Amino acid sequence: MNTVITKNFDYGEKEIQYLKSADPVLGRAMSQMGKVERMVIPDLFTALVHAIVGQLVSAKAVETIWARMQEKLGVITPQRIVAHSAEDIQSSGITMKKAACIMNLAQTIEQGLLDLQELYELSDTQVIQKLSSLQGIGPWTAEMMLIHCMERPDVVSWGDMAIRRGMMKLYNLGSLTKKQFEEYRQVYSPYGSVASIYLWSISFR
Known part of the structure; x- marks a missing residue:
């Protein structure tokens, strides 16, 4: 795996x-x-998917779902995600709403409409604003990304x-x-x- x-x-x-x-x-x-x-996932896309998975569920549930998702999809990249269906992603144990959100994020990146690398040039507030404009992502998810990926202090x-x-x-x-x-x-x-x-x-x- x-x-x-x-x-x-x-x-x-x-x-x-x-x-x-x-x-x-x-x-x-x-x-x-x-x-x-505290564990950090340095890859921006992977970390954002991990934060979406973590919305409103316990740390233990996240661990189980995350392991299942990697087993099913392999490395979590936009290319891998778009090669599957939202149903495939949902079958890891998340809601269809989250699965659709992850799929939408991967498609937006694959279509060149979003460059996550640009986040490094933004302030914390700007990162939160930028990410919160995406479907299914709010301030909490953006803040988790700031800590657990970008290591903002x-x-x-x-x-x-x-x-x-x-x-x-x-x-x-x-x-x-x-x-x-x-x-x-x-x-x-x-x-x-x-x-x-x-x-x-x-x-x-």
Whole structure:
């Protein structure tokens, strides 16, 4: 089976020390946990398909579906996707809506109407706007792409339930307002993505 090339999100002492001094509560949790690794898929198309698969399903379900999809389709490229039907993609265990979205994305790229490489020249906000204009892709999917593919350093997603849950556990909050979230996000900046990696881990502990 052709497997997708992955690596870990690249960060080190500089980011860890900054966050520990900016937020002692997060810092204590980070010291207890040690370095937390987060998988990154460097290929833009593959990472975007992975993010679409991950919409509104658990990490465990994503793992199963993703393995099945690679078994069925091989390396996840636009060419491979368009050579199959939306039904083939759906049979990996995703909804027809997601399958159609992935098919539409592959066709748009194959027809030369979208060049994902251009995303590297855009700011985080512009990447989110550009990707959100595509069928079936919203801000959360774009933000996951910014972290799990492009390794942008300062992304904390309000739309990610696990990140919000991680914040609530970390700070002992019964609920979390958008205003509170924004305040924490600003404290983590410019290394919000590393804070996100720890918040995900905290939410599942």
